[in-house]
Amino acid sequence: MFGRLFARRAYSTSPTAHPLTAQLRAALKASMLGRTPKRTGVIKSILADLQTASHMGSSPPSPYKTLAVSISKRLDAVETFRSSSPPRLDLADQYTEEIEILKEFAPKRPEPMTKEQLEEVVREVMKMCELEKVVGRDTGRVIKLTMERVGERAEGKDISAAVKRVGSA
Numbered sequence: 001m002f003g004r005l006f007a008r009r010a011y012s013t014s015p016t017a018h019p020l021t022a023q024l025r026a027a028l029k030a031s032m033l034g035r036t037p038k039r040t041g042v043i044k045s046i047l048a049d050l051q052t053a054s055h056m057g058s059s060p061p062s063p064y065k066t067l068a069v070s071i072s073k074r075l076d077a078v079e080t081f082r083s084s085s086p087p088r089l090d091l092a093d094q095y096t097e098e099i100e101i102l103k104e105f106a107p108k109r110p111e112p113m114t115k116e117q118l119e120e121v122v123r124e125v126m127k128m129c130e131l132e133k134v135v136g137r138d139t140g141r142v143i144k145l146t147m148e149r150v151g152e153r154a155e156g157k158d159i160s161a162a163v164k165r166v167g168s169a
Helices: 019-033 037-055 063-083 089-103 115-128 137-153 156-168
Strands: none
Touching: 019 037, 019 063, 037 063, 037 089, 063 089, 115 137, 115 156, 137 156
């Protein structure tokens, strides 16, 4: 009985909190101390979105995904307000400022690869797989291995095109 009364609660400041959530909470505190109401409001809204997402469904989405969705919604709102008749530039500018604040917390994307760099990685993968040409089932395997090597530095369509170029030569 006493175990339930004195059970330890896992608050948001617990060490199990996601790093993004902890970063947002620290930024919220600094923003409130700095008395910047616009920034405070934006950070509170994304924290609320994260809280809502954590209660939805069986497994909550990644906080980074929730942040990306929030940025995307604001981008759509900017486009809508700029294209409305008459245009609401004041609201579009407000959402643009919010996007800039949220982008501070988004993970930094690595520098994209050039075509030459990507083709070199494809050649290395083909050499590793002992392939002269890429045909049939080998195409998917080479694409998969190349994706693992380059990570987020190249998009799938660019990798596929590079495999087709290099693999058919």
